[in-house]
Amino acid sequence: MVMGFIGVRYLGNNQGQVFQDQLKDGSGGPEMVVVPTGKYTMGSDQGQDSAKPPHEVEIGKPFAIVKHEVTFAEY
Numbered sequence: 001m002v003m004g005f006i007g008v009r010y011l012g013n014n015q016g017q018v019f020q021d022q023l024k025d026g027s028g029g030p031e032m033v034v035v036p037t038g039k040y041t042m043g044s045d046q047g048q049d050s051a052k053p054p055h056e057v058e059i060g061k062p063f064a065i066v067k068h069e070v071t072f073a074e075y
Helices: none
Strands: 032-035 038-042 055-059 063-066
Touching: none
Parallel strands: none
Antiparallel strands: 032 063, 038 055
């Protein structure tokens, strides 16, 4: 099973910035990528019904999300 990880610190609007926080044990956390504010189209007219229809989504505050999947064992 795989889980996502979302950073909660304020990041500014540094689109695509990649960073790694230091964990309590001194090791590096997972690589994180900044998702900036803005609007984009989510979904598709093709593929799974759950992705239909395409619609505009607005991100009001930038956030960070893990660059690669994180397993429960790694977490």
